[in-house]
Amino acid sequence: MSKFIVPKEDARVRLDRFLARELPEHSRSRIQQLIRIGFVRLNGATTRPRQLLRTGDKIEVTEPPPEKIETRPEPIPLDVLFEDNDLIVINKPAGLVVHPGAGHREHTLVNALLSHCPMLSGIGGKERPGIVHRLDKDTSGCLVVAKNDATHRELSRQFAERIVEKIYLAL
Structure with missing residues (x-):
C-alpha cells in the first residue's frame, strides 16, 4: 500500500x-x-x-494482485539482444504489434514473449505482461521487457524519470 x-x-x-x-x-x-x-x-x-x-x-x-495472464503463447521467433533473470531486450521488427488489443488478439510480441519466457511481470495486466514501454506497430527497435514485478516497477520508474534515454532514427 x-x-x-x-x-x-x-x-x-x-x-x-x-x-x-x-x-x-x-x-x-x-x-x-x-x-x-x-x-x-x-x-x-x-x-x-x-x-x-x-x-x-x-x-x-492499494495494489490489486497481479492479473493472471490470459494471452496465448505463440512460437514466433524473437531477436533477443540481451536476457538475464530479470529482463529481456528484444529487437522488435517493424510491422509487429507489441501487445494484444482491438483487432490484434494474436500474433503479437507478447504472444511470442510468453512462448519464450512464460513467467513475465503481471503488472501490465492480462494483455501487457512485462511490457514497460511500447513501440508503435510500424516502428522497429529495442524493447525492454520485465520478467518480474520488482524489475517492472524499477524500469517503469527509470523510464518515467527519463533515466533511460530513448534515441530515435528516422529513415
Whole structure:
C-alpha cells in the first residue's frame, strides 16, 4: 500500500495526475482505472479520477494482485539482444504489434514473449505482461521487457524519470 499526504504545492491538482507523478510504474489510464474500481481512497473514501486535491488530503493506494495472464503463447521467433533473470531486450521488427488489443488478439510480441519466457511481470495486466514501454506497430527497435514485478516497477520508474534515454532514427 502507498500512502501520501498532499503538500501545499499540489493543492488543486487532479488526483489522477498527482498519482501518475508519484507512481511512475503505472500509466495515468491505469491509475484512473484503479481509482474507479476503488483501489484508491481519498480521506478514507472512494472518489473519482478528476477530483481536485486539497492541502493535507490523505491518499491511500492499494495494489490489486497481479492479473493472471490470459494471452496465448505463440512460437514466433524473437531477436533477443540481451536476457538475464530479470529482463529481456528484444529487437522488435517493424510491422509487429507489441501487445494484444482491438483487432490484434494474436500474433503479437507478447504472444511470442510468453512462448519464450512464460513467467513475465503481471503488472501490465492480462494483455501487457512485462511490457514497460511500447513501440508503435510500424516502428522497429529495442524493447525492454520485465520478467518480474520488482524489475517492472524499477524500469517503469527509470523510464518515467527519463533515466533511460530513448534515441530515435528516422529513415
